Amino acid sequence: MSHDGFAVRAWQRWLAVGLGLAILLSLPSVLGALPAADSDVGATELLEQVRDSGEVPFSGYAESVGGLQLPVTRDFTDLVDLFGERSRMRVWWRGSEDWRMDTLSATGETDLFHRAGATLMWDYEDNRATLSSDPDIRLPRTADLLPTELGRRLLSEATAEEVTRIPPIRVAGRDAPGLRLQPADSRTTVDRVDVWVDPQSGLPLRVQVHGVGSDTAALTSTFLELTVAPPSESDTSFITPTGAEFRFEDVIDVAAAADQFAPAVAPDRLAGLDRRTDESTVGALGAYGRGVTLLAAVPIWDEISRPLRDQLEATPGARIDEQGVYVSVGPLGLLLTPGSREQRSWLIAGTVTSQTLADAATDVARIPVADG
Amino acid sequence: MIRTRELTKRYGSILAVDGVSLDVRAGDIYGFLGANGSGKTTTVRMILGLVLATSGEVQLLGQPMPRGGRKALPQVGALVEGPAAYAHLSGRANLALLDAMGAGGVRRTRQGRIDAVLEQVGLAEVGRRPVKAYSLGMRQRLGLGAALLRQPRLLVLDEPTNGLDPQGIREIRELLQHLHANGTTVFLSSHLLAEVEQLCTRVGVLDRGRLVLQEDLADLQAPTGRTVVHTPDYDRAHALLDGRIEQRDGDRLVVRGADPAQLNAMLVSDGIRVTELGPERRTLEQVVLAATDTSSHQVGVTR
Amino acid sequence: MIAVELSKMLRRPRTWVTILLLNALPTLVAVLLAVTDLGPRPGSGPAFLSAVLADGTLFPLAALAIILPLFLPIAVAVFAGDSVAGEAQSGTLRYLLVRPVGRTRLLVAKLVSVIAFVLLAVVIVAATAYVVGSLLLGDQPLAASVSGTTLTPEQVAVRTVLAIGYITLSMLGVASIALLLSTLTDSPLAAALGALAFLIASSLLLTLDAAEVLQPYLPTRYWLSFVDLFRDPIFWRDIVRGIGLQAVYVVVLLGAAWANFTTKDVTS
Ligand SMILES: Nc1ncnc2c1ncn2[C@@H]1O[C@H](COP(=O)(O)OP(=O)(O)O)[C@@H](O)[C@H]1O
Ligand SMILES: [Mg+2]
Numbered sequence: 001m002s003h004d005g006f007a008v009r010a011w012q013r014w015l016a017v018g019l020g021l022a023i024l025l026s027l028p029s030v031l032g033a034l035p036a037a038d039s040d041v042g043a044t045e046l047l048e049q050v051r052d053s054g055e056v057p058f059s060g061y062a063e064s065v066g067g068l069q070l071p072v073t074r075d076f077t078d079l080v081d082l083f084g085e086r087s088r089m090r091v092w093w094r095g096s097e098d099w100r101m102d103t104l105s106a107t108g109e110t111d112l113f114h115r116a117g118a119t120l121m122w123d124y125e126d127n128r129a130t131l132s133s134d135p136d137i138r139l140p141r142t143a144d145l146l147p148t149e150l151g152r153r154l155l156s157e158a159t160a161e162e163v164t165r166i167p168p169i170r171v172a173g174r175d176a177p178g179l180r181l182q183p184a185d186s187r188t189t190v191d192r193v194d195v196w197v198d199p200q201s202g203l204p205l206r207v208q209v210h211g212v213g214s215d216t217a218a219l220t221s222t223f224l225e226l227t228v229a230p231p232s233e234s235d236t237s238f239i240t241p242t243g244a245e246f247r248f249e250d251v252i253d254v255a256a257a258a259d260q261f262a263p264a265v266a267p268d269r270l271a272g273l274d275r276r277t278d279e280s281t282v283g284a285l286g287a288y289g290r291g292v293t294l295l296a297a298v299p300i301w302d303e304i305s306r307p308l309r310d311q312l313e314a315t316p317g318a319r320i321d322e323q324g325v326y327v328s329v330g331p332l333g334l335l336l337t338p339g340s341r342e343q344r345s346w347l348i349a350g351t352v353t354s355q356t357l358a359d360a361a362t363d364v365a366r367i368p369v370a371d372g
Numbered sequence: 373m374i375r376t377r378e379l380t381k382r383y384g385s386i387l388a389v390d391g392v393s394l395d396v397r398a399g400d401i402y403g404f405l406g407a408n409g410s411g412k413t414t415t416v417r418m419i420l421g422l423v424l425a426t427s428g429e430v431q432l433l434g435q436p437m438p439r440g441g442r443k444a445l446p447q448v449g450a451l452v453e454g455p456a457a458y459a460h461l462s463g464r465a466n467l468a469l470l471d472a473m474g475a476g477g478v479r480r481t482r483q484g485r486i487d488a489v490l491e492q493v494g495l496a497e498v499g500r501r502p503v504k505a506y507s508l509g510m511r512q513r514l515g516l517g518a519a520l521l522r523q524p525r526l527l528v529l530d531e532p533t534n535g536l537d538p539q540g541i542r543e544i545r546e547l548l549q550h551l552h553a554n555g556t557t558v559f560l561s562s563h564l565l566a567e568v569e570q571l572c573t574r575v576g577v578l579d580r581g582r583l584v585l586q587e588d589l590a591d592l593q594a595p596t597g598r599t600v601v602h603t604p605d606y607d608r609a610h611a612l613l614d615g616r617i618e619q620r621d622g623d624r625l626v627v628r629g630a631d632p633a634q635l636n637a638m639l640v641s642d643g644i645r646v647t648e649l650g651p652e653r654r655t656l657e658q659v660v661l662a663a664t665d666t667s668s669h670q671v672g673v674t675r
Numbered sequence: 676m677i678a679v680e681l682s683k684m685l686r687r688p689r690t691w692v693t694i695l696l697l698n699a700l701p702t703l704v705a706v707l708l709a710v711t712d713l714g715p716r717p718g719s720g721p722a723f724l725s726a727v728l729a730d731g732t733l734f735p736l737a738a739l740a741i742i743l744p745l746f747l748p749i750a751v752a753v754f755a756g757d758s759v760a761g762e763a764q765s766g767t768l769r770y771l772l773v774r775p776v777g778r779t780r781l782l783v784a785k786l787v788s789v790i791a792f793v794l795l796a797v798v799i800v801a802a803t804a805y806v807v808g809s810l811l812l813g814d815q816p817l818a819a820s821v822s823g824t825t826l827t828p829e830q831v832a833v834r835t836v837l838a839i840g841y842i843t844l845s846m847l848g849v850a851s852i853a854l855l856l857s858t859l860t861d862s863p864l865a866a867a868l869g870a871l872a873f874l875i876a877s878s879l880l881l882t883l884d885a886a887e888v889l890q891p892y893l894p895t896r897y898w899l900s901f902v903d904l905f906r907d908p909i910f911w912r913d914i915v916r917g918i919g920l921q922a923v924y925v926v927v928l929l930g931a932a933w934a935n936f937t938t939k940d941v942t943s
Binding site: 009010013014016017020021024028061090102104106107108109111122124125127129224225235238239240241242243244 | 720721722723725726729730740815819821822823824825891899902903906908910912923926927930931933934935937938939
């Protein structure tokens, strides 16, 4: 103990506290700034690894953050949360046909248990389990935002010319080399997709989607914890607890409903984009395009189109002309065509330019109304 | 027991205590006199390590304060600026809690010591009542009791008789004298001259933060070398003592000469009637007023 | 020293009045639920409250979720804010210090007694809620985790104990802030209000997207993570972070309280 005066000791104590605080505060950024080791893997090789990673078993925790404020009505509220909020996901993946994914909320969770073409959804707060077989077409759900799912999907149709290597970063405690997809198609509004990959397993660890002309990412999804090892079978199985409601559901969302019951059939080609063949080609909802240049079109009933039109027209920046009402949110464009007695309203949406949407609107205007 | 060197405390622009060098010796009952706001409490707080000096040093029972507080304070009992206690607890429970805090309160002897102390300060009857039901005087006694709990070698009491009735003041005075007789050194601050004069053996006078006087009371009150005579026969006395009378105030004469017996014999042999006669001593009041006058004069000069 | 502080805390009427008040709200909620049979809409209201209409033995968790956001931290702020400033205001601080009680030890003892108070309050609230829930609310055992798996009564008990421990630790940040303010002022009210202002600011910033960079550092950030103890398997990530964050608050704020209190003039 020093023999100085007390004023000096007070000064020393405050200094000690200040230093401690500074160290604690700087610790996260110092750790974050630690350089990540690069690997010499090439872009196409990494792309192959990602595409082949679908059956790699793992478990972990991921968060996705969407910056898209979708101006849609209550039929689509899940979508609003998905693309406009932070989603917290736990996942146990034994294979693409045996996995479980929990979406955490502050006071509960919604879990998907997927096994062999069927998905069971457990909603804690509703105390309800819902079983459904996966439809041909459905709206995106949180499981699609998992970095592995999102990364694989976005890269699935990338060509070798479209991808380049970018510097590595550290994700979930791993050094992850990066891959950048810059779509060649001029009709897309996606500027680039950055994916950082675990070089051992090929699992995408972090995915960032940037729209054209925007500095902030439209969508980011990152693993914060990851264990590359098979989870136990009990982790992905579910037994409906006693006292909970159990339901079987054919139609899980409005997209699936529209696909099955809508009053018209989508054409084979729209705005010069081919209809996708990996999904159903007979339903009313048509998906078009390739890679990240995607377009979907669906004819909708008046009951749905009227409130949606009001909502879209009230959105700041909405453009209204004879083609319909057009709204863009980040890289996503939405166009609702005007309906008439001879003509259904079509909702056309996608990661394409407004001109492409307008072309699509011209195309669907020629489709006659089916009598339903 | 207490020794300070050039002790100074500054609160912002206020110089509360200014270069005070106290010297309280073992066996003293030291009276620390000063008007309200002169810095007594601040000095006491510095002595006890509650307030940290701006400059200067304090030695308490040979330990530097505040660093040596762990060694010195267990042997010190203190009352600072009024008593304080947990109002919802009884006097007894307050003492027990306080004793259990910090080192030195032996649990085995606690109940016995509490009983003894409550008896000493005259609270034996009400020890079990909650403190919120105590009068100010009772609280003051309880505070004193807390100070006495560990039979301290040194008592530091800041205005201990505040709020007490005359009867209470006398009891406290007797208690302190009793403790002093048993070897306890007492340091007591007060703004009451009479209290200090009646009780203390040594006096320090504080005036606006400065120690203007520090002496044994006996020395201050030593004879002045003059004698006071009360006589109805002024004219004859004047004739007899021609030139030695320094001052007259009715019957009261102040006569030069330090030997009252000789003066008395002289007056009586001359047939002059004497109603009262004795050596002149200065009162504490005079001493203090003189000391503070000069200091205020000094302050005036330095301004 | 710590024992003395604890006995002082237990002998204060205020301690028991506060605990009584903390119990009042969950009990009122239980009575209302039992009378009206109206559960909160799923996804709204405090955690676990929608489950207690079926299984009353889960009510301790719902009761903790009810008092956690506001009631409990207010009680903690008032208690910790009073700890040093209250002694200063009543004048007993100077007598403690000349006893002598080391200033650092006094601070630590005060923090320990605040933690003990929180633990006591939380345990009593949980126990009362168990009794109230069993008597008034549903009796079909759900015993399901948030993830829909079945938990044995022992598992539920262990996890409830963990939740009680976690909630107690979660109050450390508020307690430390109030304790620091309590050494800065001689007014217990000012210290408590200061801590509450901090708390309200933290809760508000937590709802603000613009404050995202600050959010990992906010003391209330991981409070609701006790729900993670009832997921299956237990989700430890936020629990661990919550405890770590509270530990950082204790270290920094108690350090500041120490630097201030051990070098300040006690003029009360
Ligand atoms: N905490 C404080 N802040 C500022 N000034 C103070 C403080 N305490 C005392 N003082 C000032 O110091 C001087 C001495 O006060 P004090 O020691 O209480 O005197 P006494 O006890 O002799 O009445 C007074 O002028 C008072 O106003
Ligand atoms: Mg005073």
